[in-house]
Each structure stands twice: as structure tokens, then as C-alpha cells.
Amino acid sequence: MLKKKSSLGRQKIPIEKIPKKSHLQVTFSKRRSGLFKKASELCTLCGVEIAIVVFSPADKAFSFGHPEVESIVDRYLSRNLPQESSALQLVEAHRNANVRDLNAQLTQLLNHLTIEKKQGEEIDHVRKARQMQNWWENPIEELGLNELVQLKVSIDDLKKNIGKIASKCMMEQSNMFPPNIGANGFGRYNNFENKQGVGINIASTLPNAYNYLDFRHGYL
């Protein structure tokens, strides 16, 4: 199965000024971010103090510092010895604790992201397989006029059926519940959950502009 590449991946490039301006800008962005990440890791792992200052191709100043850019730069320029005080150490300890938490939070998020991405790939995979059997599941752009018309008829029909089910639900609901019900009026309908396929029954992430009541009135 041909896998469409979303990016070129890791490629070896010569270390000399990048000729193409757009490429240069992207590279700066990515590498700067990666550089700060490495610096942050070094600070956490080895307990050292760092400052990095870089200028973008547009001459904007980006800086990373641990504990702070300012203090490191001042210290370097004036050749001062580091200031140690119990107050500062306390602040430092508190900060490090924060950083630990933030790192943990970030790691967790990135793990979730990886999982979701994999899930997306799975779904794509299944869809591609289905498209081999069912021509109507192919992207709309790939269908011809007569196919589109046929598809439209079927989907219109599906729409009608959904409307019927919606009104059936609504009727059953109004029959079963007196007007003033508790907070979760849908409580008794948990067994209405879609048991097949779509495992997620979370709040809709699609635009929730659709009240199926309106839908029903519009189309039945």
C-alpha cells in the first residue's frame, strides 16, 4: 500500500547557509525550538545554568535561560560570581518542582497525541480497504456525475431515516419523562449508546450547531 509522505522526514543536509529563503525560515523555526528543548533537558538532567541567545533571519531576538536569561547574561558580562542566598535557593527549588510537573504533563500529552495519531492512521487504513469494495465511499472528487447522483439519492434516504429515528426517540422520551426531570434527563437512555463501532461517546467535537429537532422539522 502506498503511503503518502506527510513530510520528507529526516534528511541529511550540508552545513552551509540554506539558499532558499522559505526553507531557511522553516529550518530556523524548527531548529531553534529543538535547541531550546535540548538546553532545557540539559538543565534538568545535569543541574547546570544556561543562556542561549539567537537572532532570527528577521533579526528578532529569541532567548532561553535557566534560571533566567537576564541573570546569566549579567553574570557573564560583569564577571560576577553567582549569588547564593537561601532565599534564591528556595525559589530555585520551587521552580524545579514546577518544571518537573510541567515536564510530566507534557510527556503525558505527547503520549496521548501519539495514540490519537495512530488511531487516525488505523481509520484511514480501514477506509482505504473499504473503498476498494465500495466505490461510493471514495472521495467525492473521484466520482462521476451519475455516481454522485446515485449516492445522493441514498444519502437523502439515510437522512430521512435518521429523522424518523430522531422523532421516535423524542416521542419515547416525552412519554417516559414527566416535564420536570432532574439534571440528567438522558440518564435512562444510557443503554441507547451505540454499542458498535464508534466507541467514543464524548461530547461532540463537531460543530454542535445541530439540534436534531430542527433537523426533523426541516426534513420530514
Add this chain to the structure above:
Amino acid sequence: MTRKKVKLAYILNDSARKATFKKRKKGLMKKVSELSTLCGIDACAIIYSPYDLQPEVWPSSIGVQRVLSKFRRMPELEQSKKMVNQESFLKQRIQKAKDQLTKQRKDNREKEMTQLMFQYLSSDKTMQNISMLDLNEMAWLIDQYLKDINRRVEKLSKNGQGQSQMVAPTMVTNAVAKIEDSGQGSHGCHVLDMNMDAMHKQHWFMNLMNNSGGDEAPPPLGDVNQQNGFWPNPFFP
């Protein structure tokens, strides 16, 4: 080089910590250097460690002075605009990850609902157990899909294109369909070999009716043919 996953925490073992420091410091300096060369920009790095009285710097003592002077010459606002420390940097990354996660979840949800829609279409699944929430989304999705179809149909009609760009190997037409709409060209006469299994799947109407409770008789074929000439013949059992 070992590719063990390192836990992001202060390394307690002294020698391990020192070794890690040496390696990573070297790598960091290399990265700064590459960034500077690749993008043709000014940069500097300063590292204070317990292993050395003097800070380690890149590119050089003079180079650092130069860059820092340039930095300090800027108005305070410009200096601090893109200034981060560990905390703020991590918060930025966290926000970005959150946004990506939300988007990915949204995309996955939409993909799954689309899949479900197609499953209903070919009656791989029934609509009996759908939840209220899913119902809403499905209705919306169906409408969007119809919009897209209509848009595309309009576009194709405008270009005078009626040709099938895809072979639909299992659609059957009994007779040459009479094309009612404005001379779209010759494409009505596919008489193709049937594939029984696939045909069963394509009895959309029949199946949909059954799934919604079988309340209604299948539409008389006259209805269907009104849409357009090319509906498959009555191959319903």
C-alpha cells in the same frame, strides 16, 4: 550511541551526570553552531557548570560579547518578547501539544462518524442503538456530505461533464436509461456483469427501510426513476 530513553530528572549518580553533561554540552554547542551557519544568523551560548569555574561558551569569548551587545542594544521590550525560561518554554510546548491533540481528536471523530455513515448506508450497521449525541452529529455530517455532493454535481454539470470517472463495476442497468436532463453525453448504457454479493449490498433502499422498523413498503420504482435515469433495475428479491 545508546538509545535508551532517559527519564527527564536530575541525574543522581555523579559520574553518570558528569558524563551526560559532557556529551550533551558538546551536542548542544554543535546544534547552536549548525543553526548559525544554516540560517546565517547570530547566536551565542553560555553554560555555567559545577565542573568548571569558567563558563563554557560558543562561539568564543569575543563572539559572545558581540552578540550580547547586539542583544542589549535592543529595546527592553524586544529583548523580553521572545525570552523564555524552562517554565515558560514548557508551558508553550504544553499549549501546542494540547492544540494538536484537540485537532487530532476532532479529525478522528469526524473520520469515525463518516465511516459509521457509510456503514449505515450499506447496512453494515443498524441505527437502532444510536445515542442522542451521535444522532446529532450524524445528522450534521450527512448534511455536510450532501452539500459537498451537490457542489460537485453543480460543478460537473456546468462543465458539461457527465462521464463517469470511476468504473462502478457492479451497477446494473436493465435498459438504456433515458437521460432527462440537458444532454449530458453518452453514459447511460452500462450493461455490466453482475456480482451478486455486491448487489446485495447495494440494495440501499430496501435495507434502510427495514432498519428503520420496516414501517413502509419499498418505494415504487416509479419514484426512484424520477430522480434521474440511471437507477439500477428492480433487482430486489
